[in-house]
Amino acid sequence: MMRWVAAEYCVRRSVTLGDPAMRTPFVASVLIAAVVSVGTSPAADVPKRNVLLIVADDLRTELGCYGSAAQTPHLDALAQRGVVFERAYCQQALCNPSRSSFLCGKRPDTLHLWNNGTHFREKNPNVVTLPQHFKNHGYTTRCVGKIFHNWHTQEKGDRRSWSADEFLHYATHGSDQPRVTGALPENLATLCDWNYGETPITECRDVPDEAYFDGRVAAEAVKVLAEVKGEPFFLAVGFWKPHAPFNAPKKYWDLYDRARLPQLDPARPLGAVDLAFHDSREILLPPPNTRHPTPEQSAEMRHGYFANISFMDAQVGKVLSALASLGLARNTVVVFLSDHGYHVGEHTLWGKTSCFEYDARVPMIVATPDGKSGTTQSLAELVDLFPTLTDLCGLKTPDQLDGVSLVPVLNDVSKSVKEVAFTQHPRPAYYDRTESKLPVAMGYSVRTATHRYTEWRAWEDGTLLGAELYDHASDPYELHNVATSPASAAALLAARRALHGEFPPGTPPAHR
CATH class of the missing domain: 3.30.1120.10 (Arylsulfatase, C-terminal domain)
Structure with missing residues (x-):
């Protein structure tokens, strides 16, 4: 009601200052426009806004638009036409808890979910997810790639959230081996002599993008965009990179001179609590097989992480190009984010699962059809995604969400909607794999x-x-x-x- 009163007051005030001959038609037209613009739902003849949600895996703020040495021209271009959140944070730096949190709009403690092995519906069977909410409001919802976490859970993905079957959502990173016709080119990354699952932890082969998961994810996303272009859609595209293994095609390794990449400072923080750390088993293997990488091996893995980022960015570019060529960009909200951050040797840590800034902070870019852009220092949380998208698309926001809408910040980057952001993590990091199965x-x-x-x-x-x-x-x-x-x-x-x-x-x- 307050928004309507403000709009009506401004209209009446402007009318009294105008030409008396223009008062009646001006009042009518502006009042009608005000009703359309601030009403709780779009008018029947106004097309619903589409949503393209792009999620990266294990990406810290290592993008060119965040001041990084990473070569990410496509995401940098998206940042130029959107709002870049400099201080956005995940609610837990682990795939399943983080994704369940922002896709349900609830914190890990609210969901009682802190590990990779428990599907969010085991403890929250009736929760309505973000894509499910859009589906319930007449949207076609599609999933291409890794959106919900899947591999360790009994239920794979969340079929009820989508209008059609998910694509390439159920797999493990360690099985992302190159598929090629003919002989497999040799691996030119040879310093690290251990595997991530079935795949070398570092792999540099001269293969096409589609040899790996993310190349196929991008190709499928382009197809789906063409399929859904005639209806309001919510398309979620989940890229598997830059998550390990570090095995982008060779051309992305070639973008970087290893000697010129930022040098690693592995120093452990002075006075830090022992519980703040973990054994980096995801990358360096669990005891008793834990590896202790040499400086050269560390440099190769870091090089591979940057190559993975550029590989992922190139796939994002293909999807955004298709969105534009199909004429959909002018009515689509585009959101890019990562599920959490990452360590590549800093603080003595490899991987995620800490509460440090490297793991908690994430990139988040929101580009809306009205073209508002800029960089904001406003604190934000991934749990804010759900109410932000419902707000942007004129849908009713469900009750009892833990986040808040970031639309005021999108309208004015100097604004702020919260003073703090929260992250949490249990110890052991993978407690569900211990004998007690409890933190x-x-x-x-x-x-x-x-x-x-x-x-x-x-x-x-x-x-x-x-x-x-x-x-x-x-x-x-x-x-x-x-x-x-x-x-x-x-x-x-x-x-x-x-x-x-x-x-x-x-x-x-x-x-x-």
Whole structure:
């Protein structure tokens, strides 16, 4: 009602200042326009906005538009016509909890989901997902590639969210081996002598894009766009990269001079809590087979990570090109994001599953048909995706979502809709693969405008096991825990209040 009153007031005020002869038609036309623009649903003759949601896997903010050395021309072009969120954060740095969280609009604690092996519907059978909500409102919803996590769960994907069967959504990264006609070209990345599943951890072969999952995902997404172009659609395209193994086609490795890539600083943060770390088993293998990479092996894996990013970017470019050539860009909201960040040797860590900034921070770009663009420092969370897209498309936002709409920020990049962002992670990182199948601790982390504060709490009784505070004004790479520094007392108090407001210390993690 307030929005209508404001619109009506502005119309009447402008009319009184105009030519009296124009008052009646002007009032009628503007009032009608106001009803259409601020009503709760689009008029019948106004086409529904489409949604193209593009999700990368294990991508930290390593894009050209974020100041990275990564060569990502297609995502940089998307950033030029959209809003780039400099400070967007995942709710847990692991595939299944993160994807379940932002696709259901609920935090991991709300879903009671913190591992890769539990499908979100096992504990939340009636939850309505983001694509399901669009489907319920008349949209054709399609899934190409990895959107929901799948491999470790009993239910594969979430068929009820989609109007047709999912494509290439059920697989494991370690089975992404090159498919070619004829002899397989040799692997030119030979320094790392271990595998990721069935595939070498680093692989550089002169093969076409479609030899790997993501090339086939892009090709299918282009086909689906042509199929759905005549109806309102919600198309989710999930790329498997830059997740390991580091096996992009050779031409993407060739984009980089390894010696000129950013040098690795593997330093462990001073004063950090031991629980903040993990054994990097995803990349370096579980004990007792853990590898200890040489500097040369580390450099090869980092090179491969950048090659994977450029490979993924090229596939995004194919999808965006098809969107434009089909004339769909002018009425489609495009969102690009990653499920979480990543470490490639920093802090002694490889992979994800921490509460550090490298893992918690994600790229997020939102391009709307009205062409508003810019870069925002507003804090945002992936859990905000659900209410943002319903808001942009004029759909009713479901009750009891944990996020908020970012549309005010999209309309004005100087605006902010939240003061903090939250991330969490259990210990052990893959606790469901232990004998007890229960965590021993949970890390709760809050990112304020200036600091990151993390508390590690015992799973059963909530006992505080350790705390970390990092000052991003002076320590953007989180190398010095200043939680016990007198100079940081005020920042510590403010961050602690924010964290306790969302995750009260009186409620143990096991009972949330």
